[in-house]
Amino acid sequence: xxxxxxxxxxxxxxxxxxxxxxxxxxxxxxxxxxxxxxxxxxxxxxxxxxxxxxxxxxxxxxxxxxxxxxxxxxxxxxxxxxxxxxxxxxxxxxxxxxxxxxxxxxxxxxxxxxxxxxxx
Numbered sequence: 001x002x003x004x005x006x007x008x009x010x011x012x013x014x015x016x017x018x019x020x021x022x023x024x025x026x027x028x029x030x031x032x033x034x035x036x037x038x039x040x041x042x043x044x045x046x047x048x049x050x051x052x053x054x055x056x057x058x059x060x061x062x063x064x065x066x067x068x069x070x071x072x073x074x075x076x077x078x079x080x081x082x083x084x085x086x087x088x089x090x091x092x093x094x095x096x097x098x099x100x101x102x103x104x105x106x107x108x109x110x111x112x113x114x115x116x117x118x119x120x
Contacts, residue, residue, distance in 0.1 A: 007070050008084045011037050011057075014047065014091070021084045026071035030057055030064045037089060049091045058088040 010020035011033075019040045024033070034052035041048060049055050057064045064073050064087070074085070 007074070009033065009070070010084050010086050012086050012088050013042075013045070014089070015045070017042065018086075019089075024070050026069060026074075028070050029066065030068050030070075030073065031066040033057060033070070033087070034066070047091050047093075050093070054091055054093055056090040056092060058090065059085070 005025065006023040007026055008021045008023050010018045010022070012018055019037055019042070022036065031052060034055045034057065037055055037057075038049055038052050059073050062073075
């Protein structure tokens with residue numbers, strides 16, 4: 001595979017710092033990218049993923065699926081060969097708290113409102 005066939009990617013972390021850029025073949029999967037991110041994760045960060053399953057990759061507002069290839073994740077605007085594609089990294093530790101119970105509007109509303117409207 002020639003160097004022109006490779007896609008250059010960098011990964012933007014929550015604090016604005018980057019991992020990369022690295023070159024990947026268009027057939028590389030998102031799960032391969034996540035494994036590379038875990039292996040290259042900076043030591044000085046407070047949030048550290050323990051595995052690739054704790055990472056979500058976002059490109060152009062879309063969360064990327066593990067089975068998708070780099071080529072499938074590219075958008076038409078990414079066709080410039082000389083440009084580096086930036087993907088955003090979100091870390092969700094597997095031991096994080098569960099979602100709080102959702103409350104209904106009736107549960108949130110006070111029982112004695114004390115206000116009223118009069119239309120004349």
